Amino acid sequence: MIIKKCFFTFLLSVGLLMSGCSGRVELNELLIVSAIGVDIKEDNTAVHFQVVNAGGSAGGQGGAPAGASGGAVYTYSVTGKTVYEAVEKASTILPRKLLFSHVTCIVVGEEYARQKGIDGLFDFLERNHGIRDSMLMLVAKESTAKNILTIYTPIFKNPAESLRNRVKQSAAATGVAEGVQEKEVINWIHGQYRDPVIQGVERVEFDNQADDTQNLQNIDANNKTFRITGLAYFKKDKMKGWYNTKQTRGWAIINSRAHEMFILSHKCNHSKGYVGSLIKGIKTDVTPKVHDGQLSYKINVKGKAILQEVTCKINVGSPKELKKIEFQIEEELTKELTSVIDKAQSKKLDVFGFGKLLYDNHPEMWRKYKKDWAEHFSDANVKTTVNITLETVGARVESIHEQ
Amino acid sequence: MNHNLNHWQLSLIVFSFIMGSSLLMAPNLTSFFSGQDAWISMILAVIIGFLINILWLFLLKRYQFQSIFALNELTAGKIMGTAVNITIVFYALHLAAYVIRNLSNFMIANVIPESNPWTYQIMIILLAVYTTYYGFNNIARVSEFLNPWMFLLFIGSLLLTINKFEFSNLKPVFDQKFVYIAQGAYSTTGFPFIEIILLGSVFVYVKQKEKLTKSYMAGLLWGGAVLIITVIAVVGVQGDYMVKRQSYPTYELMRNISVVSILERIEVLITVVWIFGILVKVVVCLFAAVSGLKHISGHTSMRVFLLPCAILIWSMANHIHENMMEFTDFVGQNWTMWWFTLYAVIVIFLIAGIMRGKDKQAGT
Amino acid sequence: MNNKAQSIKYRVTLTALWGFTxxxxxxxxxxxxxxxxxxxxGALFKPVYAMMFGG
Structure with a gap:
């Protein structure tokens, strides 16, 4: 009886422990993909996988190249009719099995986004169990995804990680905090009748040597880094054009994406120079209104400013002057807002989710307008009010320019 | 074989049963029909489930909480009673097969696509058989130990998603037609609020019978509340368009967790909660099946029936549907009605029995 | 007598269960x-479902 019991316990415990090994794939059989690039190639889809070379990324700290074990990453390119076909084709040239769990971003070439549209990518990305919907989407501005993915970056051994950090770092300049994620784009296009925008990326200085690890020895960093540009706007899944930096910031404010932001207001009343400040705690409130069949939106922006730099002759110590600075910041922000609204309305692309807002608050009106929403959107009356309070002036009161 | 359990353990079992396997499915089942109003559907389902179960318990109380198998024979007569009992056994095995299929579907689709579904099926069936072999008291004590951890994991995971919550995803409220809201409620009423009548085979072992109704309903309401919160969180974070298309939305919700880049990729924790719920459910089903067979056969022990039942559950789990979509489609359309039929048959017999004064004979 | 009847019932049940399995x-x-x-x-409940939710 005891033997029988022991045997049963043994069987059960071995079974429980060993069943964990079912379907296992060891680490040395995997090739970790850190970024995916997509380009158009004679009507087909060229997919680039930037994969991590574990040996190359581990050796040598502080950004020094790894030498013997090769580069930290390599980029493979394959062409297929669809993304999945490319992935399958890739198995003939790859040394290991692709692991998609750690993809940080997907870069789409501008040509591809304009001609083919990004809808073709999503199904594979969503259906794959490893890929996270929260990965970043970027459009390679006036360039191909391959150009973005074949570059060795200093400081960060992994260019994809470098790219992701760049997106976070640039939040104060572009306003778009946390970038634009894949699932947002899908939800915008298909869930909310909204036209999406995606952040752009470009090389700061194009240099063919950037795809060589030797180039990392060179102190000049500008030829091996990216720049996060303005937003690319889309009509549904087809790319239509670019917003400039101002418009991008306007978009971010209207969508409550801007948490903090730099601003430089010109015109120091009567003297030369500029006033620069950092705006924090930006809160945006958009309310739709329907009055006599006329659609109007009220955009209310609130925020706090911190003075960063004064290069002209104003009396920072006087509260009256501060009010003037406040007013200038507000004017500057209003310009950014109206600039993007005008552009969106003239192109008839609802990039702000105004349709969804109308649906949230007046569903019956939305059903009426839904059919030709683009027309109604471009006819809508949009009012903006910006309210900024300048709270602190920084570590100095009086500026050297005052004398 | 110790089957005894106290009223606290009963509450926990009910809670695990309700929350367990519905945790990953409920948002999709409701949202598929009622969009952003899924949470209203869920509340409706909990209310209906509450009413169904309160009637059920009220009737059983009149019969001093005898085993449902004995009651069926008492109220419906020997032959009809046995027929109903065989049906209950079939329902229990059928449900266990579905729950297990659901588990292996999930593992294959979302966690380890390279592995074989049989691994998960056989392991959980073995565990359930092992538990039932030593009596129902085992699972009661295990759930007493594990439930606080499960609750902690669940609440913890949910709190971590709060920073992504957006009210606009739930707006406009009550925009969907009532038919769709009702349809969403329909599919989540049967699964899990009617299925739980299988626990009727366990009541006879609960020690303090006077506290039974209260603790049972408490477990049911807690489970229901957790499901409502889950639906609100899932739809609020992801938006109904995404939820509608996901096979396991709660799991996808947890994939969104990203707090200061340390707390990332912890979605599998919610699977632990879910799998424990599945274990409880399978054990309840298996126990109901073997105790039903024990009653039918008049045998002294229920252990002999475990092996054939386990094999049957396993082959049913694999064989009853060819693919996942057939499975989901079937559950969405027929499941509630299928279980409600069983519920209605037993309840009608019980009411008829009370009218004929049979409840006085019970337990004497 | 009683024991014998029980054992027949038991055998029938167990055999039927094993047989079906x-x-x-x-x-x-x-x-x-x-x-x-x-x-x-599905065939049993399809009409009811169609009646409730219109197919």
């Missing part, structure tokens, strides 16, 4: 659907 498992392993329960249940 074996038949079902063989049908599963052979890939033949002998008991399409889902089809039967």
């Amino acid at each position: 074996i038949i079902y498992t063989i049908s599963f392993l052979a890939g033949k659907q002998l008991f399409p329960f889902d089809k039967w249940i």
Whole structure:
């Protein structure tokens, strides 16, 4: 009886422990993909996988190249009719099995986004169990995804990680905090009748040597880094054009994406120079209104400013002057807002989710307008009010320019 | 074989049963029909489930909480009673097969696509058989130990998603037609609020019978509340368009967790909660099946029936549907009605029995 | 007498259970659907579902 019991316990415990090994794939059989690039190639889809070379990324700290074990990453390119076909084709040239769990971003070439549209990518990305919907989407501005993915970056051994950090770092300049994620784009296009925008990326200085690890020895960093540009706007899944930096910031404010932001207001009343400040705690409130069949939106922006730099002759110590600075910041922000609204309305692309807002608050009106929403959107009356309070002036009161 | 359990353990079992396997499915089942109003559907389902179960318990109380198998024979007569009992056994095995299929579907689709579904099926069936072999008291004590951890994991995971919550995803409220809201409620009423009548085979072992109704309903309401919160969180974070298309939305919700880049990729924790719920459910089903067979056969022990039942559950789990979509489609359309039929048959017999004064004979 | 009747009942139940299990498992392993329960249940409830929610 005891033997029988022991045997049963043994069987059960071995079974429980060993069943964990079912379907296992060891680490040395995997090739970790850190970024995916997509380009158009004679009507087909060229997919680039930037994969991590574990040996190359581990050796040598502080950004020094790894030498013997090769580069930290390599980029493979394959062409297929669809993304999945490319992935399958890739198995003939790859040394290991692709692991998609750690993809940080997907870069789409501008040509591809304009001609083919990004809808073709999503199904594979969503259906794959490893890929996270929260990965970043970027459009390679006036360039191909391959150009973005074949570059060795200093400081960060992994260019994809470098790219992701760049997106976070640039939040104060572009306003778009946390970038634009894949699932947002899908939800915008298909869930909310909204036209999406995606952040752009470009090389700061194009240099063919950037795809060589030797180039990392060179102190000049500008030829091996990216720049996060303005937003690319889309009509549904087809790319239509670019917003400039101002418009991008306007978009971010209207969508409550801007948490903090730099601003430089010109015109120091009567003297030369500029006033620069950092705006924090930006809160945006958009309310739709329907009055006599006329659609109007009220955009209310609130925020706090911190003075960063004064290069002209104003009396920072006087509260009256501060009010003037406040007013200038507000004017500057209003310009950014109206600039993007005008552009969106003239192109008839609802990039702000105004349709969804109308649906949230007046569903019956939305059903009426839904059919030709683009027309109604471009006819809508949009009012903006910006309210900024300048709270602190920084570590100095009086500026050297005052004398 | 110790089957005894106290009223606290009963509450926990009910809670695990309700929350367990519905945790990953409920948002999709409701949202598929009622969009952003899924949470209203869920509340409706909990209310209906509450009413169904309160009637059920009220009737059983009149019969001093005898085993449902004995009651069926008492109220419906020997032959009809046995027929109903065989049906209950079939329902229990059928449900266990579905729950297990659901588990292996999930593992294959979302966690380890390279592995074989049989691994998960056989392991959980073995565990359930092992538990039932030593009596129902085992699972009661295990759930007493594990439930606080499960609750902690669940609440913890949910709190971590709060920073992504957006009210606009739930707006406009009550925009969907009532038919769709009702349809969403329909599919989540049967699964899990009617299925739980299988626990009727366990009541006879609960020690303090006077506290039974209260603790049972408490477990049911807690489970229901957790499901409502889950639906609100899932739809609020992801938006109904995404939820509608996901096979396991709660799991996808947890994939969104990203707090200061340390707390990332912890979605599998919610699977632990879910799998424990599945274990409880399978054990309840298996126990109901073997105790039903024990009653039918008049045998002294229920252990002999475990092996054939386990094999049957396993082959049913694999064989009853060819693919996942057939499975989901079937559950969405027929499941509630299928279980409600069983519920209605037993309840009608019980009411008829009370009218004929049979409840006085019970337990004497 | 009573014991004997019980043991007959027991044997019948156990044999029936094993019998069904074996038949079902063989049908599963052979890939033949002998008991399409889902089809039967579906056929039973389809009209009711259609009546409630319009198909």
